[in-house]
Amino acid sequence: MTPQALLSRVLSEDRGRLLAALISRVGDFQRAEDALQEAAASALVHWGRAGVPASPTGWLLRAALRKAIDGYRRDTTLARHRDAIAVLAEEEAAEPDPQTVPDDRLRLIFTCCHPALEEKTRIALTLRSLCGLTTPQVAAVFLDVEATMGQRLSRAKAKIAAARIPYAIPGPEDLPERLNSVLTVVYLIFTAGYAQGPATGTDLCDEAIFLARLLQSLAPDQPEVEGALALLLITHARRAARMRQGETVALSDQDRALWDRALLNEGLAILDTATARRRPGPFQIKAAIAALQCQTPADWPQIAALYLGLYRHETTPVVRLNLAVALAEAGSLPDALAILAALEASLTDYQPYHAACAEYFARAGDLTKAHAAYDRAVALATPADAAFLSRRRAHLAKKKAEHDARPSPTGRYEGTRARSSSLREFK
Numbered sequence: 001m002t003p004q005a006l007l008s009r010v011l012s013e014d015r016g017r018l019l020a021a022l023i024s025r026v027g028d029f030q031r032a033e034d035a036l037q038e039a040a041a042s043a044l045v046h047w048g049r050a051g052v053p054a055s056p057t058g059w060l061l062r063a064a065l066r067k068a069i070d071g072y073r074r075d076t077t078l079a080r081h082r083d084a085i086a087v088l089a090e091e092e093a094a095e096p097d098p099q100t101v102p103d104d105r106l107r108l109i110f111t112c113c114h115p116a117l118e119e120k121t122r123i124a125l126t127l128r129s130l131c132g133l134t135t136p137q138v139a140a141v142f143l144d145v146e147a148t149m150g151q152r153l154s155r156a157k158a159k160i161a162a163a164r165i166p167y168a169i170p171g172p173e174d175l176p177e178r179l180n181s182v183l184t185v186v187y188l189i190f191t192a193g194y195a196q197g198p199a200t201g202t203d204l205c206d207e208a209i210f211l212a213r214l215l216q217s218l219a220p221d222q223p224e225v226e227g228a229l230a231l232l233l234i235t236h237a238r239r240a241a242r243m244r245q246g247e248t249v250a251l252s253d254q255d256r257a258l259w260d261r262a263l264l265n266e267g268l269a270i271l272d273t274a275t276a277r278r279r280p281g282p283f284q285i286k287a288a289i290a291a292l293q294c295q296t297p298a299d300w301p302q303i304a305a306l307y308l309g310l311y312r313h314e315t316t317p318v319v320r321l322n323l324a325v326a327l328a329e330a331g332s333l334p335d336a337l338a339i340l341a342a343l344e345a346s347l348t349d350y351q352p353y354h355a356a357c358a359e360y361f362a363r364a365g366d367l368t369k370a371h372a373a374y375d376r377a378v379a380l381a382t383p384a385d386a387a388f389l390s391r392r393r394a395h396l397a398k399k400k401a402e403h404d405a406r407p408s409p410t411g412r413y414e415g416t417r418a419r420s421s422s423l424r425e426f427k
Contacts, residue, residue, distance in 0.1 A: 001052075003043070003044060003047035003048045003052060004044060006047070006052055006056060007040060007043050007044060007047070007056070010056045010057055010060065011040060011132065012132060014057050015036075015132040016105050016108065016129060016130045016131070016132060016214075017057075017103055017104075017105055018036055018057065018060055018061055018064065019032055019033065019036055019108065019129055020103070020104035020105040020107065020108035021061055021103075021104050022035060022036055022061070022064050022065070022068065023104070023107075023108060023111075023167055024104040024107065024167060025065065025068075026068045027167070028161055029111075029157035029160055029161065030154070030157045030158075030161075031068055031071055031072075032064075032068070033157075034067075034071065035064040035065070035067040035068040035071060036060070036064045036067075038064070038067040039060050039061075039063035039064035039066075039067050040060065042063055042067075043056075043059065043060060043063065103218070105130065105214060105218060106169055106215075106218040106219060107167050107168055107169055108129060108130060108167070109126070109130060109182055109211075109214075109215065109218075110168070110169060110170060110178060110182060111160060111165060111166075111167050112125040112126045112129055112130065112185075113126060113178075113181050113182040113184075113185045114160070114165050114178075114181075115178070115181055116159070116163055116165055117156055117159065117160075117165075119185075119188070120142065120152075121152060121153075121155075121156045122181075122185050123141075123185055123188055123189060123192075124138050124141075124142070124149065124152060124153060124156070125153060125156050125157075126185055126186075126189070126211070127141065127189065127204075127207065128153055130211060130214070131207045131210065131211065133207075135149055135150050135153065136149075138153070141192060141204065176224075176281075179219075179222065179224060179225070180224065180281075180282070182215070183212075183215075183224060183225065183228045183283055186208050186211045186212050186215070186228060186232075187208070187228060187231075187232075187283075189204050189207060189208040189211070190204065190205055190208035190209070190232050190235075190236075192204050193205035193206075193207070193208060194235070195382070205232070205236055205239070208232055209229070209232050209233065209236065212225070212228050212229040212232055213229060215228075215229075216229055221277070223274040223275070223277040223279045223280075223281065223284060224274075224279075224281040224282075224283050224284065225283075226270050226271070226273055226274035226277075226284075227271065227274045227281060227282075227283035227284030227285075227286070227287045228283040228287075229267075229270055230267045230268070230270040230271035230274060230284075230287040230291075231267070231283055231286050231287035231290055232267075233263050233264070233266055233267030233270065234263075234264060234267035234268065234271070234287060234290040234291055234294065235290055236260070236263060237259050237260040237261070237263035237264035237267065238251070238254060238259050238260075238264075238294075239260070240258040240259070240260065241254035241255050241256065241258040241259055242254070243384060246383070246384060246387060247384055247387040247388050247391070248384045248385050248387070248388040249388075250388070251293060252298075264294065267287070267291075268291055271284070271287045271288065271291060274287070275288070280309075281313065282310055282313040282314055285306050285309055285310045285313070286310065288306055289303055289306050289307065289310075292306070298329070300326055300329040300330035300331075301330045303326045303329075303330070304323060304326035304327050304330050304332075307319060307322050307323040307326050308323065311323060317343050317346040317347050317350075318347075318350070318352075320339055320342075320343060321339075321340075321343055321347060321350075321352065321353055321356060323339065324336040324337075324339035324340050324343070324356065324360075325356055327339070328356075328359075328360050328363070333360060333363060333364060336360055337360060337361075337364060340353075340356060340357055340360065349380065350380075351377050351380035351381050351385065352377075354373045354374075354376040354377035354380065355373075355374075355377040355381075355385075355389060357369070357370075357373035357377075358370045358371075358373035358374040358377055358389075358392070358393070358396070359392075361373055362396055362399075367396065367399070370396055371393065371396060371397065374389060374392065374393035374396065375393070377389050378390055378393065
C-alpha cells in the first residue's frame, strides 16, 4: 500500500479518535485541526522517504503534538503559552502506538453537541469532527456554499473557545439531558440521510449508525443509547423496500423479502436489552414503535399507547400527528380527526400532516376536503412521495366520481384503508 493510500485509510478510520486526543491535550479545536492537517502533510513526505512507521496512528498523534507546539511558539503571545508548551512537550516525548492512542471521542461528541450551539452547527460540527466529512461534503448535506459552511464551522470552534465550553463528559446529574442532545443530533443526521439518500456522495444513514455504535461502545449500559441504535437499525433494515420505480412504497405494501433481516434482528435484540434495564426514555419508545410497525398486522392500539407515552417526553406537534394516525388505525377516527383539527395552524407546511388529513377525511366521508388535502400534500412532497400521493389522489377522485354518481345509503366513503408510510416519520 502506498503512503498516500495508507494515510487516507488511517484518517478515514481514526480521524475522530486522533482529533479527540489532540483537542484533549491542546485545548483548542482549531489548533488541533490545524496540527493534524500539518501532521498529515508531513506524513506524506516522511513515509515516502523513510517508509511507513510501525504505528501510523501513533506517528500522526506525535507529529501533530509537535506541530501544535510549533504553532504555540509562532504565536506572538508566546509567554502565556509556556505551560501549554511544557505539557505538550511531555506528551510528545512519549512514543504512542495504536494500542495506547487514547480514545477521547466521547468527550468530543459532547462538545460538538453542546446545547450552547445551535442545532445546525451541532450537526455540521459532528459530521466534520467525528465522521471525518470534508467541509465541502458537510456543505452539500445542507445545500450550503462551501465558504458559508466553512465560516459556520469556524464560528462554532471560536464559540467553543470563547465560551469555554468544557471538553468533558457531563456528570451524572447532567448526563441524561446532555445525552439526549447528542442522540438527537445522531437522529437528525439519520433522518436527513433517510430523506435525501446518498445523493451528496455520503450516506448519512451509515454515518448516524456509526455514531450510535460509537456511543454504545464508549458509553455502555445506557438504555437510551441502545434505544437510539435499535431505532436506526430497525428503520434502516427496510431501506431496500422503501422505493419501487421511483415511488414511495407504503410500509404495509413493502416486499418484506427485501428487508435486511440481520439488521432488523440486531435492532430488535438491542431494543430487548435496553427495555430490560427498566429505564424507559423517548428513543426506546420510538424504537418500540418501529418494531411494532414491522409486525403483521401492526398492533395499532399498543402503538397509540406508546405515542401517548412519547408525548410526555416530547410535547411536539409531530408526535401528536403520529398519535392521531395511530388512533385512526386503531379504530378511533373521531379522536384522530379532533387532533388533526387542532394541529392545522402548527403543521400547515408539513407534508405528512396533509397526507394524514387526506386519508382520514376520506375515511370520514368528506371527499372534497380529502382531495384538497391531497393537493397540498403533493405540492409539499419529495418526488417519490409525490408520485405515491398522486396515485392515492387519483384513486380518491375515481371513488368520488363513483360516489357522486351513485351515493351510498349512508353517504359515507369506504375507500381502501391504505396506511401511507408518508403519514409517519419513516417509511
